[in-house]
Amino acid sequence: MKNRNDKSRNRRGVIKWSKEEIEFWKHMSKGELSDIDVMIYLALRENGRIPDTELARMLGVSVPTARRHRIALQEKGYLQVMGMLIFEEFGLASADVILKFREDAEKEEIEAFIQEAIENPKVFEIDEYIGEYDIVIKFFDKDFKELKKTIENFITGRKIIQKSLILPAVSSPKLFTKPMKYKHAR
Missing domain, CATH: 1.10.10 (Arc Repressor Mutant, subunit A)
Structure with a gap:
């Protein structure tokens, strides 16, 4: 077959x-x-x-x-041709930051937070979810140490965030349709 x-x-x-x-x-x-x-x-x-x-x-x-x-x-908006850097090829670090907003967070506060994430040059994707968590913000930086600082600076002290989960990415075996092989992967 x-x-x-x-x-x-x-x-x-x-x-x-x-x-x-x-x-x-x-x-x-x-x-x-x-x-x-x-x-x-x-x-x-x-x-x-x-x-x-x-x-x-x-x-x-x-x-x-x-x-x-x-x-x-x-x-029709069905197709957009875009360029994309493969972070791992440059030795950059990335992480998914999964967030749950507080139930009493104002809609305007959440929208302002999302807009701030959109404008952040170290954020490359934002996805809204239904379920236990509300949003995933995907960050990148030059290494994991800097990435940790970037994420902490962005989310620490935000009263609208009830809980967060940070998932550093260590490999991407598949990116959309392409199997990925990286110089530094074992």
């Missing part, structure tokens, strides 16, 4: 993703994505710098078709 991530190229260099993977993403998008939309996503997921001409060749469609679909995905 073919793995969902299997793909092959035909003689013209057109990539053929497995039907299972295309159907998976169409299902996950609740039918919003066409086969071409999914293939554009899959191609850009592997390399976000692919020009429309190469994208069209990889998918076996015309350049205007590839461009039209890519632009439509971006305009």
Whole structure:
């Protein structure tokens, strides 16, 4: 049985993703994505710098078709091509800081706290949760010693925080779709 991530190229260099993977993403998008939309996503997921001409060749469609679909995905907000530094490749440290807000915390205080986290250059992601904890703020810094200081400076003394859990990241075996191998990993 073919793995969902299997793909092959035909003689013209057109990539053929497995039907299972295309159907998976169409299902996950609740039918919003066409086969071409999914293939554009899959191609850009592997390399976000692919020009429309190469994208069209990889998918076996015309350049205007590839461009039209890519632009439509971006305009709908379904697709955003971004750059991302791999912290571990630079020897940087990162941690997930999981927070529970106090029940009596004012909505405005929480919003101001989140806005402050958004503006912090050492915060690279913020996720809100339902359940025991309310939010995860993901920090990075040059090493674990500095990371600890950064996190403590940000959360210590905040009256809106009921409890926190700091989880330093030591490895990322998978980042989105890519298995990761790091220079310093054992």
